[in-house]
Amino acid sequence: QSALTQPPSVSGSPGQSVAISCTGASSDFGSYNRVSWYQHPPGTAPKLMIYEVTNRPSGVPDRFSGSKSGNTASLTISGLQAEDEADYYCSLYTSSNTWVFGGGTKLTVL
Amino acid sequence: QLQLQESGPGLVTPSQTLSLTCTVYGDSITNTGYSWGWIRQPPGEGLEWVGTISYGGATYHNPSLRSRVTISLDTSKNHFSLNLRSVTAADTAVYYCARQASCRGGCYPHLDYWGRGTLVTVSS
Numbered sequence: 534q535s536a537l538t539q540p541p542s543v544s545g546s547p548g549q550s551v552a553i554s555c556t557g558a559s560s561d562f563g564s565y566n567r568v569s570w571y572q573h574p575p576g577t578a579p580k581l582m583i584y585e586v587t588n589r590p591s592g593v594p595d596r597f598s599g600s601k602s603g604n605t606a607s608l609t610i611s612g613l614q615a616e617d618e619a620d621y622y623c624s625l626y627t628s629s630n631t632w633v634f635g636g637g638t639k640l641t642v643l
Numbered sequence: 644q645l646q647l648q649e650s651g652p653g654l655v656t657p658s659q660t661l662s663l664t665c666t667v668y669g670d671s672i673t674n675t676g677y678s679w680g681w682i683r684q685p686p687g688e689g690l691e692w693v694g695t696i697s698y699g700g701a702t703y704h705n706p707s708l709r710s711r712v713t714i715s716l717d718t719s720k721n722h723f724s725l726n727l728r729s730v731t732a733a734d735t736a737v738y739y740c741a742r743q744a745s746c747r748g749g750c751y752p753h754l755d756y757w758g759r760g761t762l763v764t765v766s767s
Contacts, residue, residue: 569753571690579682579690579739580762584753622690626752630703632680632692 537623537635545642550611553638557604567626568606569598573637582621583594583608595600608638613628618642645669647740647758655734655765659726665740665758672721675697678743679723680754681714683736691736695743696723730765737762 541597545551549621559568563626570583581590583599586606608615623635644742651663653743665679681693694704704712713726718756727734737760 565751566735567751569751578757579741579754580757581753581755584755585751588750590755603717619710621688622692624754630693630695631705632682634682634690634692637689 534637535593536543537625539621539635541636541642542639544643545610545613546643547613547615549613550609551613551640552610553608553621553623553640555606555608555635557633559623559627561607561627562625563604565625566601567603568599569626570577570608570626571622571624572617573622580620591596614643615642645742645756647756649740649758649761651738651740651761651763653684653762653764655730656767657731657765658729659739661725661730661734661765662761662764663725663738663740663761664722665724666720668721670742672716672723673718676745676747678732678745679716680741680743680755681725682686682739682741682757684739684760685733685736690739693725693738698741704740715723732755733743735763735765 566585571579573579586601587599590635620637646668648666648673655661678697680695696702696714716723739760740758741754744755744758754765
């Protein structure tokens, strides 16, 4: 399975914007909108934040946005809040009906 | 509101079978357009997909688990189950169940609801 590469950690102060990158090498990643993002505070259930690269489920604040350029997808969080502190995972649903997750990025709100 | 709840033993002996159940509240597991999956997180590590079963019973699993995985539906109890055979300490993890949605075929799959997870430790 293809690997998805994320930075181990990012940080920002309240009110700032941060971006978390996710790089993949497969054609599934670069050619299609198969990427989704999940927020995972410790000890709780992961939460879907973005699907199909840019779509936000109902209930997710519009401070969260997704994008993709070539083989790199990004999750951007604007107007950073303390409650945004969590681990974030990108994932890819492959053409073989399997899932691949990135290694996760720990977001720290300073 | 859809809820998923994992249940099963918290301790499994090496070489035995890990068995977990995910009970779904607020939706039918036979609802067309949805699949149901298992994802795990070893201590201190990231998320790892284990396997998925569709509403019709088609299954897919992580190749790295070398066919040790069986996932099944129990429509009478509205739950789905995971069996992982021949476990080792490397299978120690928090196991999550999740619903896989695809907008009834109109969008790429994504995991829209998750359970809170259950810790399974493999140890003698």
